Structures are given as structure tokens and as C-alpha cells.
Amino acid sequence: MTHAFGFSPDENRVQDFYRNFEKYRTTPLLLETLPGGTPFWIKDETDRMGMGAFKAVGGIYAVAKLVQERIWTATENAPRLEDLYTEKVREFASDLTFVCASAGNHGMAVATGARLIGAKARIYLSNAVSKRFGDRLTAAGAIVVRAGEFYDDSVAAALQDAEESGAILLADGSWENYTHPPSLVMEGYTIIAHECETEFRKSGRWPSHVYLQAGVGGIAAATALMIRKNWDQQPEIIIVEPDAAPCLRESARAGKLVTVEGPLSNMGRLDCKEASLIAFEALQQCEVSYEILTDEEAFSAAQDLQAFKLRTTPSGAAGFAAMRRSAQHRSPDFQPLVFVTEGPES
Numbered sequence: 331m332t333h334a335f336g337f338s339p340d341e342n343r344v345q346d347f348y349r350n351f352e353k354y355r356t357t358p359l360l361l362e363t364l365p366g367g368t369p370f371w372i373k374d375e376t377d378r379m380g381m382g383a384f385k386a387v388g389g390i391y392a393v394a395k396l397v398q399e400r401i402w403t404a405t406e407n408a409p410r411l412e413d414l415y416t417e418k419v420r421e422f423a424s425d426l427t428f429v430c431a432s433a434g435n436h437g438m439a440v441a442t443g444a445r446l447i448g449a450k451a452r453i454y455l456s457n458a459v460s461k462r463f464g465d466r467l468t469a470a471g472a473i474v475v476r477a478g479e480f481y482d483d484s485v486a487a488a489l490q491d492a493e494e495s496g497a498i499l500l501a502d503g504s505w506e507n508y509t510h511p512p513s514l515v516m517e518g519y520t521i522i523a524h525e526c527e528t529e530f531r532k533s534g535r536w537p538s539h540v541y542l543q544a545g546v547g548g549i550a551a552a553t554a555l556m557i558r559k560n561w562d563q564q565p566e567i568i569i570v571e572p573d574a575a576p577c578l579r580e581s582a583r584a585g586k587l588v589t590v591e592g593p594l595s596n597m598g599r600l601d602c603k604e605a606s607l608i609a610f611e612a613l614q615q616c617e618v619s620y621e622i623l624t625d626e627e628a629f630s631a632a633q634d635l636q637a638f639k640l641r642t643t644p645s646g647a648a649g650f651a652a653m654r655r656s657a658q659h660r661s662p663d664f665q666p667l668v669f670v671t672e673g674p675e676s
């Protein structure tokens with residue numbers, strides 16, 4: 331495997347950062363059994379750092395790294411990433427505003443990252459995102475701006491804001507000539523695969539298959555790349571998308587990024603009609619396959635995860651939904667890993 335051009339993460343500096351980050355804890359890796367007897371692992375991201383979703387580890391890290399880079403540019407001397415949360419840095423960061431679009435969780439991560447370091451955040455939400463999410467973002471200190479019906483409308487609005495205001499655009503998606511900030515978001519996500527790797531290595535048992543749900547593809551690409559690079563035993567990797575927005579599958583088929591069309595999905599965080607360029611490129615290197623899900627499958631999977639004491643949304647349950655659908659056709663050594671990527675909305 332070669333490294334993807336726009337995304338060559340340094341997972342070690344992420345681990346150094348989080349080792350020193352007060353709120354950081356490894357999330358649970360649960361070993362469970364399906365009703366038919368298939369054992370499987372769940373990486374439980376429902377309460378990541380008290381923020382309710384895995385996205386916390388991307389946005390917080392990226393904000394810190396971008397502030398460090400700005401200090402470096404201004405003074406040619408910057409504190410280590412692990413030493414950034416100081417009054418002096420807060421003073422510097424108080425002039426900075428981060429702008430992004432979000433289906434909810436990335437916005438929370440950026441708002442929290444900005445608040446912790448003393449910067450401001452302005453988050454664009456489409457009308458598909460719940461009022462509750464908007465309220466949580468406001469409570470996290472961000473200014474919330476509503477824009478359009480679809481996630482992709484809010485992406486365009488955030489871009490326009492950054493161009494007009496000079497604020498720092500910290501998108502979780504990427505496109506031609508805009509790759510650095512989203513590559514840092516994805517670099518932050520590498521801690522999740524590292525946590526899994528550590529536990530699998532300790533037990534000597536590794537998953538046969540890994541199911542990764544995708545919106546723009548950030549977590550899927552970061553995790554797939556880390557698996558291919560670092561894990562002792564290589565699983566099959568399956569990328570899971572809503573049938574309303576299979577942007578990565580269609581891009582893989584076309585060999586280039588394509589925009590898909592479709593209705594709104596109940597998997598709101600996965601309902602992205604255009605994939606991230608660097609995530610797409612990285613996945614091209616990782617030998618993955620694709621599965622799509624209906625809204626009904628994702629909805630019932632979220633309900634059924636309650637049997638494992640997990641409360642989540644259709645987006646959070648999508649990997650589990652695809653896994654259990656295929657479990658009956660798999661061989662006896664099928665022992666998959668799924669990610670429950672967020673907690674419930676209420």
C-alpha cells in the first residue's frame with residue numbers, strides 16, 4: 331500500500347497530544363454476540379470525551395494544530411501541541427475564528443476545540459439538523475448560522491463566510507486545493523484505530539471484518555489507512571453508506587469524485603452527496619468494498635442496539651446494520667468489528 335497523496339497522517343503526534351489532553355479517555359471496545367451466535371466487537375463512541383460522538387477527536391486536534399501553525403508563522407517559535415492550553419496561547423487565539431459546516435458532531439468538536447484554546451467558532455447547519463444540536467452548539471460557545479436544506483448547502487455557506495470574513499475554514503470534507511485542515515481532522519481520528527489496535531494486540535484476537543459508516547468518508551479513510559498500515563492481521567474493510575447518498579461507492583466506481591443525488595436520509599450524518607477528496611483518495615489505496623443501507627435497516631439497527639445497552643441514531647448504527655445483514659452469509663470465522671459512532675440525539 332502506498333500513502334494517499336493528500337492524507338499522510340502522523341498518528342504518533344496525535345497520540346502524544348491526546349495522552350496529555352485532560353478529557354481524553356479510551357472508549358470501550360465491547361465483545362458481544364448476535365442472536366444467531368456470531369461474536370463481534372463494538373467500538374463504543376457514544377460518549378467520546380463527554381461529547382457524544384467520535385468527531386470530538388478530529389475537530390479538537392485540528393483546531394489545536396492550526397493554532398500552533400499560526401503561532402509558528404507569526405513568531406517562528408511555537409509551543410509543543412501538548413503544551414498549547416496556556417493563557418499566552420489563549421491571548422493569541424482570541425483573534426482567530428474557526429468556521430465550518432456540520433451535520434452536528436463536527437461542529438461540536440470545532441466549537442469545543444475553539445473554546446478550549448480561546449478562539450471563536452461559527453458553525454453552519456442546514457435545516458435538516460435538529461434544533462437541539464443547534465442549542466448544544468450555542469451552549470458550547472459557538473455562533474450558529476442556518477443555511478439551506480441539505481448538508482452540502484451548509485458547506486457552501488461556510489466556504490463563502492471564510493472567503494468573505496477571513497475566518498479559518500475547518501471543514502471535515504476536502505476538495506481540490508483545500509486539503510490541509512481536513513487532513514488534520516482525519517489525523518485526529520487515527521486515535522480510534524490506535525485504541526482498537528492496542529486492545530486487539532493485547533488479546534491476540536483480531537477482527538475478520540471491519541464495517542465503517544461514511545458521510546464524507548473522513549473516519550472511514552482514517553481508520554482504513556491505519557488498519558492497512560499498522561494492524562498485525564488484516565481484515566476485510568467494508569464502507570457503509572445510505573442508499574440516499576452513496577457518494578464514495580459511486581466515486582470508486584467512476585474512479586473520480588462524483589456528486590450523487592438522492593432524498594434526505596434518516597442517517598443524517600452520513601447523508602453527504604459529495605465525498606471528501608482526500609478521504610476518497612485514501613480509500614482507493616486501502617482495498618475496501620462498499621455496502622449501502624436503507625433508512626429502515628439503519629432505523630431498526632439503532633433500536634436493536636439497545637439490546638447491547640447502547641443508545642444511538644441510525645447514523646451511529648449503520649455499520650452494525652450492514653454487519654448483521656451479512657452475518658448469516660459469512661463463514662464460521664466471521665468475527666467483525668463495528669463502530670457505534672454517536673449517542674442518541676435526545
Ligand SMILES: Cc1ncc(COP(=O)(O)O)c(C=O)c1O
Binds near residue numbers: 433
Ligand atoms: C455519528 C457519525 N457517524 C459517522 C459520520 C461519518 O463521518 P465522515 O463524515 O467522516 O465520513 C459522522 C459525520 O458527521 C457522524 O457524525
